Amino acid sequence: MGIRITPSILNADFxxxxxxxxxxxxxxxxxxxxxxxxxxxxxxxxxxxxASKIISASPIPVDSxxxxxxxxxxxxxxxxxxxxxVTIHAEASNxxxxxxxxxxxxxxxxxxxxxxxxxxxxxxxxxxxxxxxxIMTVEPGFGGQKFMDSMMDKVRSARKxxxxxxxxxxxxxxxxxxxxxxxxxAGADTFVAGSAVFNSPDPADMVTRLRAxxxx
Ligand code: DX5
Ligand code: ZN
Numbered sequence: 001m002g003i004r005i006t007p008s009i010l011n012a013d014f015x016x017x018x019x020x021x022x023x024x025x026x027x028x029x030x031x032x033x034x035x036x037x038x039x040x041x042x043x044x045x046x047x048x049x050x051a052s053k054i055i056s057a058s059p060i061p062v063d064s065x066x067x068x069x070x071x072x073x074x075x076x077x078x079x080x081x082x083x084x085x086v087t088i089h090a091e092a093s094n095x096x097x098x099x100x101x102x103x104x105x106x107x108x109x110x111x112x113x114x115x116x117x118x119x120x121x122x123x124x125x126x127x128x129x130x131x132x133x134x135i136m137t138v139e140p141g142f143g144g145q146k147f148m149d150s151m152m153d154k155v156r157s158a159r160k161x162x163x164x165x166x167x168x169x170x171x172x173x174x175x176x177x178x179x180x181x182x183x184x185x186a187g188a189d190t191f192v193a194g195s196a197v198f199n200s201p202d203p204a205d206m207v208t209r210l211r212a213x214x215x216x
Contacts, residue, residue: 004029008194037068041141079106087111100129138173143194147174152186159187
């Protein structure tokens, strides 16, 4: 099973993002871009224009994680702006299937994210429109929170639902050297890590260590 490490720049130095991204780019599969609008979540990170600039300038493919209220409107634009993958929150969308299809039509992989309290069962029938499930292992909004191992049942259910389809299964929140194997054992293959990577004195080395553990 292929695995992917997708560092989140949420805990990076926003004043020097180019430099921060350059540190991890050579060893990372995708750059995880957390877009927060101060409405769907209490925090704010980037508006569309700033995010577009990061997407265009990134030396590696970008995995845009949209924690925004007007996601049906904006998700296709994030795909059009060049994201390799665009993930929407089921809780924010009025028409999940339509928005997932619109993302694909713009040439990106379509991701569906579920907050800790959202059941996978509600969305299992949309599986043919999904290229990646994102099971949140914290409440979205902030980096540096504690990994919720109570989400591993949901990860196992998603792995079972995916079966032999080539759908990625991502976990996001509290992934570190202590937790990545727990998520891998439950069936995750795509790992977001924010504070573990960017609070480390050597972010690239941390990505390499996380990858090694996830493949052990
Ligand atoms: C949380 C974000 C995460 C966050 C992960 O809402 O979606 O991507 O940056 O950060 P850590 O790894 O610190 O939990
Ligand atoms: Zn995220």
